[in-house]
Amino acid sequence: MSVSDRNPQYHCPLRDKFINIGEADFLVVSKQAKADLPKPGEPVAQANIVFHRALEEEMDDILEVCNYFWDETEFFCFDQTFDVTKCVNILALAEGEVAGFLSHKKVDDAVVIVALNVYPEFQGQGIARLLLKEVTEQAHKQECNTLKLATSNDDLPALCLYQKLGFRITDVKVGAVAKHHGGDLKGFGGIPIRDEIRLEKKI
Numbered sequence: 001m002s003v004s005d006r007n008p009q010y011h012c013p014l015r016d017k018f019i020n021i022g023e024a025d026f027l028v029v030s031k032q033a034k035a036d037l038p039k040p041g042e043p044v045a046q047a048n049i050v051f052h053r054a055l056e057e058e059m060d061d062i063l064e065v066c067n068y069f070w071d072e073t074e075f076f077c078f079d080q081t082f083d084v085t086k087c088v089n090i091l092a093l094a095e096g097e098v099a100g101f102l103s104h105k106k107v108d109d110a111v112v113i114v115a116l117n118v119y120p121e122f123q124g125q126g127i128a129r130l131l132l133k134e135v136t137e138q139a140h141k142q143e144c145n146t147l148k149l150a151t152s153n154d155d156l157p158a159l160c161l162y163q164k165l166g167f168r169i170t171d172v173k174v175g176a177v178a179k180h181h182g183g184d185l186k187g188f189g190g191i192p193i194r195d196e197i198r199l200e201k202k203i
């Protein structure tokens, strides 16, 4: 998994500006202060955020989100390459507009989350949380009781999200991401992207 540095991926509430991962940095704030900061975009009422399995004709939307964030539509994790066009994709629509998506695939007795992205203007509204709730329901329907995902060592917002939602780090493949890309790329805040962090949640 590599990262596109072309496009803004986050919102800086201090400058009220969209920023790419090279411009991003971490700041420790109190939860109370965080609640007072500007949000990325207009909040969308929960009732106007809907999720559905992407239809064949919506595949272009899925590929567009992948290319926006990653410059690729195939993701290497758990020692294999996942092509999103061959995965199940859940699309999040906010007032009819594509807000993000989650791609997943059943592998043995677990559901692997292959990709999860929310466009910056829709971030901070719980859409990623809801997409993860949706995949949990779909995993239950497939009689799977384990969700698995992998992220890279630099992706601190993602590590925060997953651990807050109950995922546990189960393995670290040291150097796996750098090896896959033939060297270190710069990731969130300029942190070298090197290691594949594997996480799991029993559901």
Ligand SMILES: CC(C)(COP(=O)(O)OP(=O)(O)OC[C@H]1O[C@@H](n2cnc3c(N)ncnc32)[C@H](O)[C@@H]1OP(=O)(O)O)[C@@H](O)C(=O)NCCC(=O)NCCS
Binding pocket: 009, 010, 069, 116, 117, 118, 119, 122, 123, 124, 125, 126, 127, 128, 129, 130, 150, 151, 152, 155, 156, 157, 158, 160, 161, 162, 164
């Ligand atoms: C990570 C990402 C999917 C989160 O989407 P989102 O819809 O904004 O997330 P939510 O609003 O559901 O946030 C849920 C929790 O995630 C964490 N989180 C989300 N964005 C964060 C950020 N920028 N910084 C720190 N924590 C963050 C918070 O703990 C948040 O909980 P809170 O509401 O109690 O603060 C989105 O920022 C994104 O697409 N990022 C770029 C691509 C990426 O890294 N994807 C994951 C690859 S493994």
